[in-house]
Amino acid sequence: MPRHTVQVRVAHGHALLAAGIRAALAPHVPVAVAAGGTPGIDQPPPLDDQLDDRRVLIIDLTQALALHSDDLEAGTAGHKGPVLVVESGLTARKVRALLRTGASCVSADACPHELVRAVHALAAGEAYFCPVASGLLADAIAHPDLTPREQHVLELLSDGLDNKSIARRMDIALGTVKCHVKAILAKTGARTRTGVAAQAIRQGWIDARPPAHR
Numbered sequence: 001m002p003r004h005t006v007q008v009r010v011a012h013g014h015a016l017l018a019a020g021i022r023a024a025l026a027p028h029v030p031v032a033v034a035a036g037g038t039p040g041i042d043q044p045p046p047l048d049d050q051l052d053d054r055r056v057l058i059i060d061l062t063q064a065l066a067l068h069s070d071d072l073e074a075g076t077a078g079h080k081g082p083v084l085v086v087e088s089g090l091t092a093r094k095v096r097a098l099l100r101t102g103a104s105c106v107s108a109d110a111c112p113h114e115l116v117r118a119v120h121a122l123a124a125g126e127a128y129f130c131p132v133a134s135g136l137l138a139d140a141i142a143h144p145d146l147t148p149r150e151q152h153v154l155e156l157l158s159d160g161l162d163n164k165s166i167a168r169r170m171d172i173a174l175g176t177v178k179c180h181v182k183a184i185l186a187k188t189g190a191r192t193r194t195g196v197a198a199q200a201i202r203q204g205w206i207d208a209r210p211p212a213h214r
Contacts, residue, residue, distance in 0.1 A: 006029040006030070006056070006119060006120060006123040007029065007030045007031075007032070007055045007056070007123075008025055008029050008030065008031045008032070008055070008056045008057075008058060008119055009031075009032050009055055009056070009057050009058070009079075010022050010025075010031060010032070010058045011057060011058065011059050011063065012058055012059055012060055012063075012086060013059065013060045013062060013063050014060060017060075017086060017088075017108060021058055021086060021115065024112035024115055024116070025112075025115065025116065025119060028116045028119075029116070029119055029120075055079075055080075055081040056081060056082050056083075056084055056119050056122045056123055057079045057081060057082070057083050057084070058083075058084045058085075058086055058119075059083065059084075059085060059086075060085060060086065060087055061085050061087045061094055061097065061098060064083060064085045064098065064101040064103045065097060065100075065101060067079070067083065067101070068100060068101040068102070068103075081122075082103075082104065082122035082123070082125075083101070083102070083103040083104070083122075084103065084104050084105070084106060084118055084119065084122055084128070085098055085101075085103045085104065085105045085106070086105075086106050086107075086108055086115070087105060087107065087108060088107070088108035088109070089108075090105070090107050090132055090133055090136055091136065092136045092139045092202075092205075093205055094136075095133055095136040095137050095139075096145050098133075099137070104118060104121075104122055104127050104128040104129060105128075105129050105130065105133040106118045106128070106129075106130045106133070107130050107132045107133060109132070110130050110132075114130055118130070144187055145187075146184065146187060146205060149170075149180060150180050150183055150184055150187070151205065152170060153166055153170070153177060153180040153181065153184060154184050154188075154196065154200055154205060154206060155206055156169055156170070157181065157184070157193065157196055157197070158196065158197035158200060158206055163177045163178060163181065181193065184196060188200055188205070
């Protein structure tokens with residue numbers, strides 16, 4: 001794709017990542033820093049307003065969710081082009097959230113060449129998911145999202161509580177807890193209650209932290 005048809009606006013919420021993204025892309029495509037973003041050492045090149053529909057906006061997942069819900073931030077309001085999320089610590093849970101935004105994704109651990117490929121793909125009207133995100137995407141599609149109530153039951157279940165204790169903690173009927181547990185087993189693909197926590201951590205539904213810190 002010709003160089004002049006690709007433009008990037010970096011408005012990533014993490015200052016170090018924003019600077020690294022801009023440095024990695026600058027030799028390949030025109031890069032600007034969005035208002036409220038992280039300024040670079042050099043002045044960003046002027047952007048052609050006629051390319052708004054192809055300009056790639058690079059942000060983090062939290063910003064993408066805010067953009068999707070119309071809680072627009074400075075530098076992202078009115079963006080009409082594709083969105084690329086650069087995120088560290090990708091999990092299936094994050095990818096499931098990402099799917100709701102319609103954005104593409106590259107892991108923060110990806111090499112600069114992959115970032116460049118992603119930008120060119122988005123500018124050409126294609127979606128792009130790095131190999132890490134693609135694997136998690138397949139996992140997310142295979143395992144439907146939990147409801148808020150199921151998420152709460154899962155966290156208590158992973159903390160070692162039995163069904164009666166969960167029912168008391170949540171002030172719901174024991175039969176309701178059993179229904180939630182059954183749904184959780186089906187959605188996580190775990191065969192037993194004891195395997196739920198490990199499976200849920202792998203799929204990103206809960207953090208790999210001690211129960212007291214969850």
